[in-house]
Amino acid sequence: MTTPNTDKTSAASGPAKPYSPLAAEREDVLAEAARWLAAGERVAIATVVQTWGSSPRPEGSQMAITASGRISGSVSGGCIEGAVAEEAMAVMTEGKPRLLSFGVTHERAWEVGLACGGKVQVFVEALT
Amino acid sequence: MKGAILAAVQAARASGRPAVLATAIPEGTQALISPDGAGWAVQGDAVPAALFDPVRAALASDENGIVEAAGGRWFLHVHNPPLRLIVVGAVHIAQPLAPMAAMAGFATTIVDPRGAFATAERFPGVTLSDLWPDEAMDAFRPDARTAVVTLTHDPKLDDPALDRALKSPAFYIGALGSRKTHAARLKRLAEMGHGPEVLARIRGPVGLSIEAVTPAEIALSILAEVVAVRRNAPLAQRPAGASAAPAAA
Structure with missing residues (x-):
């Protein structure tokens, strides 16, 4: 936001921005994804699209993953990020999006179940 | 997600324009939808008109989530100005x-x-x-x-x-x-x-x-x-x- 009286408006730590760079995490994740893509990386984006119970991150939480293994953002409290990154590699290779489900009833619960007892669906798509 | 859609999302956010990214689940069809006068501006893939009411509701409530429209499931990701x-x-x-x-x-x-x-x-x-x-x-x-x-x-x-x-x-x-x-x-x-x-x-x-x-x-x-x-x-x-x-x- 800027004031009409721009002479008296200050943003001492850099050029004025419409809002704080800290303001929106998803912006950071998408901006990071765009930077990675521009730098020639292959990038996938994972988004929490549905939750049940006490899932740690709400719908819309995002994580960007590169084929080289870089990660930004999160889709849980750390329980399923590894498994999502693994699936993201396949999505980047095949180019076809995947809808992943995680929860205590998941067959891989021992490996990637949510400790909180919630359930979550994560949509993974390649950035092209 | 296409780079052009990502750029459109970032442009909307940078300009403080409210917008909703609609993604068909699980197909991945995708469009950025934003209010445009009395109607809607759609960037990206074609979306059913039945999606506009849920999009309006999502912008008002500021809540992301899956909605059903015209026989499909869509994830609506709200990008309201801060x-x-x-x-x-x-x-x-x-x-x-x-x-x-x-x-x-x-x-x-x-x-x-x-x-x-x-x-x-x-x-x-x-x-x-x-x-x-x-x-x-x-x-x-x-x-x-x-x-x-x-x-x-x-x-x-x-x-x-x-x-x-x-x-x-x-x-x-x-x-x-x-x-x-x-x-x-x-x-x-x-x-x-x-x-x-x-x-x-x-x-x-x-x-x-x-x-x-x-x-x-x-x-x-x-x-x-x-x-x-x-x-x-x-x-x-x-x-x-x-x-x-x-x-x-």
């Missing part, structure tokens, strides 16, 4: 409040016409305005995604800001001051023509009751109350008329 916080008074409490609010996602502006207070040295990286509070409120035009907090204790500065805030749809209006100060303030605002129901919108004394003492603790209690009101937390609910009538103090 919430705003207008703080009147570049006082000590405002110093911790500004960075805390920024971390919580609020685009924050500190308004104070007193040059000695609103300095970049005291508020590094914070947007400052030296407009008089009534002019500032007219310029910033608080909307339903804006919180207004007055901290000066000075009726000359607080009252005009509160007067304008009460005439706006701001979702939160808070005023620093003791119960006694607040009662006197409500009386003055009542004389300016605001009725009891309108005055009841002002949270005063401001902030959740956490026995805050230091400026940072008071800032925390204020920000906590703003979030509680925003999220409709039971904690933020007050008995009807709790602060409405100017108390006979």
Whole structure:
């Protein structure tokens, strides 16, 4: 936001921005994804699209993953990020999006179940 | 997601334009939908017209989620412009409040016409305005995604800001001051023509009751109350008329 009286408006730590760079995490994740893509990386984006119970991150939480293994953002409290990154590699290779489900009833619960007892669906798509 | 869609999302966010990214689950068909006059602007893939009503609802509620439309399932990802916080008074409490609010996602502006207070040295990286509070409120035009907090204790500065805030749809209006100060303030605002129901919108004394003492603790209690009101937390609910009538103090 800027004031009409721009002479008296200050943003001492850099050029004025419409809002704080800290303001929106998803912006950071998408901006990071765009930077990675521009730098020639292959990038996938994972988004929490549905939750049940006490899932740690709400719908819309995002994580960007590169084929080289870089990660930004999160889709849980750390329980399923590894498994999502693994699936993201396949999505980047095949180019076809995947809808992943995680929860205590998941067959891989021992490996990637949510400790909180919630359930979550994560949509993974390649950035092209 | 196509790079062009990602660029469109970023452009919408940078310009403060509300938009919803709609993604067909699990196909991945995708479009960025934003209000355009009475209609909608759609960038990306074609979407069914049945999606527009859910998109409007998602923008209003600020909630992401899956909706059914025209036989398909769509994930709606809301990209609203950031919430705003207008703080009147570049006082000590405002110093911790500004960075805390920024971390919580609020685009924050500190308004104070007193040059000695609103300095970049005291508020590094914070947007400052030296407009008089009534002019500032007219310029910033608080909307339903804006919180207004007055901290000066000075009726000359607080009252005009509160007067304008009460005439706006701001979702939160808070005023620093003791119960006694607040009662006197409500009386003055009542004389300016605001009725009891309108005055009841002002949270005063401001902030959740956490026995805050230091400026940072008071800032925390204020920000906590703003979030509680925003999220409709039971904690933020007050008995009807709790602060409405100017108390006979």
